[in-house]
Amino acid sequence: xxxxxxxxxxxxxxxxxxxxxxxxxxxxxxxxxxxxxxxxxxxxxxxxxxxxxxxxxxxxxxxxxxxxxxxxxxxxxxxxxxxxxxxxxxxxxxxxxxxxxxxxxxxxxxxxxxxxxxxxxxxxxxxxxxxxxxxxxxxxxxxxxxxxxxxxxxxxxxxxxxxxxxxxxxxxxxxxxxxxxxxxxxxxxxxxxxxxxxxxxxxxxxxxxxxxxxxxxxxxxxxxxxxxxxxxxxxxxxxxxxxxxxxxxxxx
Ligand code: NDP
Numbered sequence: 001x002x003x004x005x006x007x008x009x010x011x012x013x014x015x016x017x018x019x020x021x022x023x024x025x026x027x028x029x030x031x032x033x034x035x036x037x038x039x040x041x042x043x044x045x046x047x048x049x050x051x052x053x054x055x056x057x058x059x060x061x062x063x064x065x066x067x068x069x070x071x072x073x074x075x076x077x078x079x080x081x082x083x084x085x086x087x088x089x090x091x092x093x094x095x096x097x098x099x100x101x102x103x104x105x106x107x108x109x110x111x112x113x114x115x116x117x118x119x120x121x122x123x124x125x126x127x128x129x130x131x132x133x134x135x136x137x138x139x140x141x142x143x144x145x146x147x148x149x150x151x152x153x154x155x156x157x158x159x160x161x162x163x164x165x166x167x168x169x170x171x172x173x174x175x176x177x178x179x180x181x182x183x184x185x186x187x188x189x190x191x192x193x194x195x196x197x198x199x200x201x202x203x204x205x206x207x208x209x210x211x212x213x214x215x216x217x218x219x220x221x222x223x224x225x226x227x228x229x230x231x232x233x234x235x236x237x238x239x240x241x242x243x244x245x246x247x248x249x250x251x252x
Contacts, residue, residue, distance in 0.1 A: 006130055007209070010122060014213050017220045024224040031104040033176060033232060039105035046094045048104040052112035053090035057083060059120025067128020074134035074144075075127050078206055081151060082123065085198070093162065098169045115221075119214055126210035147205025154197030157183060161191035178237055185241075186249035188233055189226040193247050196222060223247055 001009075030036040031048070060082055065071075071079070138144050164179050171177070183190035199218045203211040226247035233240050246252055 001125075003130055006122075006125065010209055010213055013118060013122065014216055017213070017217045021220045021224075024220060025227070028228045029108065029225060031108050032102075034228060035102065035104055037103075039107055041106045042103035043106050043109060045099040045102040045104050046097060048106075048109045049094035049097070050090060052109050053086060053094075053116060055113050056116035056120040057086040057090050059117055060086070060124035063121055063124030064128045067125065069128055069131065069133060072134050073136060074138045075131070078127060078202075081202065085155065088159075096166055098166070115217065119217065122210040123208070123214060126208050127206075130210075131208065143207050144205045147201045147203070147207075150197050150201025151205060152201075154194045154199070154201055157194030158191050158198060159194070161189075161194060165191065176236070178233065178240060183249065185244075187226075187245050187247055188230040189222075189247050192222040192226045193249075196247075223252075227252075 028034045030039050031045070035045075064075075064079055069075070160182055161179075161184070164181055164184065168177050168179055179188075183193065187193055196215070196218055199211070199215040203215040230244075230246035
């Protein structure tokens with residue numbers, strides 16, 4: 001693939017996300033609390049998470065390392081941030097969920113595998129082949145500093161909020177209860193808010209169009225899901241805090 005084809009693929013990929021956004025706003029993705037049996041064959045939830053997320057990790061590592069670009073100190077940092085996040089998401093997070101009896105439709109896993117194959121490829125290929133490299137001065141660039149701060153803030157919020165939810169599941173025996181503490185005071189889905197901050201920060205710190213595509217896709221995936229979760233909480237708990245928003249504090 002030459003650079004022209006790569007950039008064309010990126011444009012198509014971002015356009016696809018933008019077209020998909022209103023579709024996702026109008027349907028409820030049937031996994032987790034919204035899981036349904038009328039979306040075809042089902043697979044165990046934990047297995048689903050692992051096979052969905054591993055392609056992103058593998059594709060990123062393969063195309064990062066297989067490309068002709070040398071591994072610069074700065075790209076090594078980007079490599080570590082991406083792979084640490086995905087090692088958690090693909091392996092540690094599914095093992096920590098209490099989801100033994102739960103199922104998800106196979107078709108959801110297939111869609112997610114497709115997303116993760118493309119996302120891992122475009123990001124790994126960018127650093128391994130397309131990028132002109134990053135010299136050490138990039139560490140002092142305002143984009144690296146601001147993006148890095150956003151990334152780590154987002155990662156901390158995402159991990160902490162997922163921890164609160166996993167602990168809640170411990171006490172609610174496969175059921176759901178109202179999460180509290182941290183950013184749950186303001187929004188129903190701080191884990192999604194953290195994830196959005198994380199990849200927006202990554203796009204800024206790498207100044208990479210592939211990471212920008214990833215940030216756009218994260219918003220497109222998670223804002224509709226947060227709105228669905230928020231409606232679900234309100235519909236299922238009469239004492240749900242009325243001032244709480246869905247995913248962006250004080251906004252939506
Ligand atoms: P959820 O918030 O729906 O669930 C997270 C975990 O907590 C699940 O095990 C869930 O159980 C459990 N849980 C959630 N709410 C409660 C509650 N009120 N009481 C008890 N247990 C609860 O997140 P997702 O499963 O959708 O996503 C998991 C992670 O993956 C998140 O960090 C998210 O940011 C990330 N993600 C990223 C995407 C991207 O495009 N970058 C796309 C999708 C997810 P159960 O599954 O049984 O509902």
